[in-house]
Amino acid sequence: MKVTVVGAGAVGGYFGGRLQEAGFDVTYLVREKRAQQLKETGLIIRSPFGDAELVPKTALAAEEIEACDLVILGVKNYHLKEAIESIRPLFEKGAKVLPLLNGIEHFDILQREFGEEAVLGGICQIISTLDREGRILHTNQMHEITFGPLTPGQEEFCRQLEEAVEGANMKLKLSKDVRVDMWSKYAFITAFSGVTTASRLPINEVLMHEPTLEVFRLALSEMRDLAGAKGVTLSERFADKTVDNMYRLPEGATSSMHQDFRKGLPLEVEYLQGAAVRIARQAGIEVPTVRTLYGLIKPYEYGGAK
Ligand SMILES: NC(=O)C1=CN([C@@H]2O[C@H](COP(=O)(O)OP(=O)(O)OC[C@H]3O[C@@H](n4cnc5c(N)ncnc54)[C@H](OP(=O)(O)O)[C@@H]3O)[C@@H](O)[C@H]2O)C=CC1
Ligand SMILES: CC(C)(CO)C(=O)C(=O)O
Incomplete structure (x- = not known):
């Protein structure tokens, strides 16, 4: 081939x-x-x-x-x-x-x-x-x-x-059913990159702070609802299972967006969190947590943060 x-x-x-x-x-x-x-x-x-x-x-x-x-x-x-x-x-x-x-x-x-x-x-x-x-x-x-x-x-x-x-x-x-996999990954990465980049913390440290973990959980739930609005059903336990999996990651594990942020590189914020806000608007639903993460990360879209 x-x-x-x-x-x-x-x-x-x-x-x-x-x-x-x-x-x-x-x-x-x-x-x-x-x-x-x-x-x-x-x-x-x-x-x-x-x-x-x-x-x-x-x-x-x-x-x-x-x-x-x-x-x-x-x-x-x-x-x-x-x-x-x-x-x-x-x-x-x-x-x-x-x-x-x-x-x-x-x-x-x-x-x-x-x-x-x-x-x-x-x-x-x-x-x-x-x-x-x-x-x-x-x-x-x-x-x-x-x-x-x-x-x-x-x-x-x-x-x-x-x-x-x-x-x-x-x-x-x-x-x-590759659409389910595509949306699971999209839902996960939007919440994961959003919370790690906006908080400037690797995921194990996000897990240590209940209010920050709650932001992650809410973003995951909103992304699951968004998938549903697009006709893709993710597991009812999507948010809980995703959070459970995070405890298995090694200390310091974080998203590639957060790593790019640390290096002052451009970020894919418009295509992850920004896209979710756009899709939600078209679908007539609210994603307030994801919208907030989008607003916090957007100023760094073209790099600059160290
Ligand atoms: N890295 C990871 O661990 C993961 C990344 N992803 C996703 O995969 C995608 C790619 O990420 P990643 O591989 O990390 O990014 P990289 O920046 O490492 O690689 C992207 C490559 O694309 C090249 N490129 C850009 N425009 C063109 C073009 N027009 N023609 C040919 N080459 C081009 C760049 O080369 P140059 O600018 O030097 O020309 C660069 O080498 C992203 O959407 C990312 O979110 C998904 C899962 C994990
Ligand atoms: C979570 C991970 C590493 C999975 O491939 C990823 O896609 C990213 O951080 O961009």
């Missing part, structure tokens, strides 16, 4: 690297600076599941890629618009896209741009980051993509992909 990875960053580079290791024909569609870095150092992964040093095949434009079966999208939401333009030629040649971004609105955007049949449902569970040298540092015990068809016409392709990835050093889970 021919795969194009767009954005050889912490997520795209990791999963692209694992597929390349497993024998997939992977091309990384990257921008100039990352192309140069990859040429000099190779694609380097440091991970508890095993390190890898690979020679990546890169392209600076989709026109350099003959055709591919699958595009894995690993850019941040604020780069999506530019990425869409750069990959358009691949869809004219019949590719499908598996987006791994956090958020929910990008699925509709991609479907509008490339058509419903081209866009698979997907999320990923991993904690990884790029260091100064561009190495991919994977630091937790999960490296999992959950994916699945958003239309009946994609079912066969998804089965083939599941089969092809068997044996790779990563988990690829074919979901029975």
Whole structure:
């Protein structure tokens, strides 16, 4: 299977690297600076599941890629618009896209741009980051993509992909209802990144302060209601179960948004909390806690906080 990875960053580079290791024909569609870095150092992964040093095949434009079966999208939401333009030629040649971004609105955007049949449902569970040298540092015990068809016409392709990835050093889970997984992750990450970033605390410290934990719980409940308003039913115990799971995380564990905040990098606030406020307005429901988190984080959207 021919795969194009767009954005050889912490997520795209990791999963692209694992597929390349497993024998997939992977091309990384990257921008100039990352192309140069990859040429000099190779694609380097440091991970508890095993390190890898690979020679990546890169392209600076989709026109350099003959055709591919699958595009894995690993850019941040604020780069999506530019990425869409750069990959358009691949869809004219019949590719499908598996987006791994956090958020929910990008699925509709991609479907509008490339058509419903081209866009698979997907999320990923991993904690990884790029260091100064561009190495991919994977630091937790999960490296999992959950994916699945958003239309009946994609079912066969998804089965083939599941089969092809068997044996790779990563988990690829074919979901029975990928919309539920997409909304569970979106609901979780919006509350989790919201409370950790707004409080400037890792989750274990959020748990220590009852009023701060209550903010997290309320945000989770509002996000569950929002999923319901969009026709996706999350478990009645979604908020409680999510909070229980947080006690199992190691000390200092926090969201990638909070980590970006600490580094003074741009934040995906408009695509997580901002999107929830927009979707709630359209659905005619209130999400006051999420709206407050949005207001507290929004001033740092373009970075600046250290
Ligand atoms: N990191 C994590 O642990 C997790 C992240 N996510 C989500 O995954 C998504 C990606 O995050 P992450 O991998 O951390 O981000 P990174 O910043 O590490 O990687 C994004 C990469 O995209 C590249 N890029 C941006 N625009 C383009 C473009 N037009 N063409 C080609 N490459 C481009 C950037 O390269 P450059 O700017 O150098 O050109 C960068 O290397 C986000 O939505 C994030 O929320 C989800 C789960 C976990
Ligand atoms: C919670 C986590 C690490 C799960 O993959 C994530 O998506 C994020 O912090 O952005």
